Amino acid sequence: MFQSILEGVKTVFTPQALLLIAFGVAWGTIGGMIPGINATIAMALLLPFTYSMNHTVAVMMLAGVYCGGEYGGSIPAVLIGTPGTNAAACTVIDGYPLMKKGKPGLGLYTSLIASCFGGLFGALVLLFTAVPLAKVALAFGPAEYFALAFLGLSMVCSLGEKNVFKGILAGFIGILMSTIGFDSFTGAKRYTLGLRDLNNGISMVALMMGLYAITEMFEQAQVIHTGSDLQLTDEKPDMSFPKWKEIKRLIPQLFGCSAMGTVIGVMPGAGATAASFLAYTSVKQIYAKEGGFGEGNTRGIAAPESANNAVTGGAMVPLLALGIPGSNSTAIMLAAFSIHNVHCGPLLFQNSPEIPYGIFIALFVANFFMFFVGFLCIKAAMRIVLIPKPVMISIVIALVFTGTYAYSGEIFSLYVALACGLIGVIMRKFEIPSAAIVLGFVLGSIMEANLRRALIISLGSYWKAFTNSALSSILLIISIASIVMALVNNIRKGKSLI
């Protein structure tokens, strides 16, 4: 193995490879910062340029874009309450309140540190455990995927701050929204209201843009007229780097969330968005006594950011070891390999170890580059704080519509974003957590598809589908226990409030 790692190091540490990785990270970070342009789109835009490159260097550059893209989304999430990528949606919950409190530096640098940590952790784990981890991915069948998604959904209980029932309700609505459109099993149209544009379902970008960005901008516009205490602070924003004491308290959770992100990344189809929400809700439950979540707790920024960047490492496992692209971004990498006639799979590690290990080392290097690129981007982006509120509101709404259109290429998605924005406004009035809708939407489709697959395997028996494997049974028991505990705690808290 060490011989293979050395081969990888030799491949990466050439001027051309290092330059292209750095360029990839910068391109990805800028792409991630623009709402509607995620890591996948940023990678797809560079794909034509890889034709003339060496295949390993081409994929290294794309890996750099992947890392940068996952991180870049957190910058607008903290600064303007608009997630640049889906995976950064969770960062808005605690990042934007920090910005409102006049501490954008703390939010932005925490997200940068956490992202780099998560990325480095994922790359390091991969370097030594890629092949065994690939076997873990294969051990997950439909029942286990369903149980994992259910475990994630059980976390919605912790998102309903004051009223647990509102959190669960929002989660249910999110799952229901994920069922809109053609049923992938039978082709039946579900909840399309007779609109052809809804046949393919609701775009996740439109949902996120609406629920987070449009809702927040509408809220800020109301604040300008009512002058309530919700508005952004008028004091000079604190743009300093967090103190060591602040970083030190995050270290244990950074390890945990990065490990979670790496494992979720290994599983095809789970993705960075699911990882960041699962990490956030887990940290929120673990540090519940500390409080302050949703009000600018840096733990709420570090958790999703470390997890979604750790996913980049994990996602390479099924791609390189099994030839299965687990996400859209890794599918682009597979396309880059195909262009150069390189076949991913177990034999790649035996016949051409410099390719997989080169990519692992490149991920490692990319995360170092990301720190410096991120630092520069933060310095430039912080100027946004100084923009007057009416200007920011108008530009952000225009940016949101442009980004939403850029992603889907359909005018209809703009109506969806606006409708989701208005739903978000109503939800805020009734104190319903919008994060629960997003979590339901992200995990809902994974849950439904795998439940139905498990039922097909068990010939329609729900009991057999859930209990056939020890792993799925354990995950389901943990989920149910978590729901019951959250309900009991919330009812007790509710009684004490009365």
Added chain:
Amino acid sequence: MFDRTDRYLGLGFVLLGGICFYSATTWPMYFASDPAGPGAIPKILSVGIILLGLILSVGGFFQKKKAEKPLVTVVELRVIGLLSAACIVYILILPLIGYLLATPLLIAAILVICGSRNVKQIVLISLIGTLVLFLLFYSLLRVNLPLGFMRKFINSFMPRL
């Protein structure tokens, strides 16, 4: 835990759950090999929404304490209404007159709704904002933005990286 307004919110969810459940019953079962069918999860969720809606409604009904501030004020409603109207008009005219004409109008409308009154500033921000977004998405990221009747003109004169 509950607010008085939850009684109406809960009833709304009961209604929503009922409609979703009824819709799910109308989808046919296509294949015997798919035991759950397309309606299984939506039906379970609909029942869940109805039950949770009832809990909210009952909880809100027993809440005697009045809310400290109203759910929404007239000023807030007016701002939300005006912003929504501006956005709807923008989405309607976007494919007709194109991005380069529709977006400055949207930005200008939002600036006015948010209280800006300096005409020179409004015009400058609308034009510069639109141009920056256009160059970023159309020229740099090669996104085919809706250009309306200006498509031919822009396609021949606007460079794309």
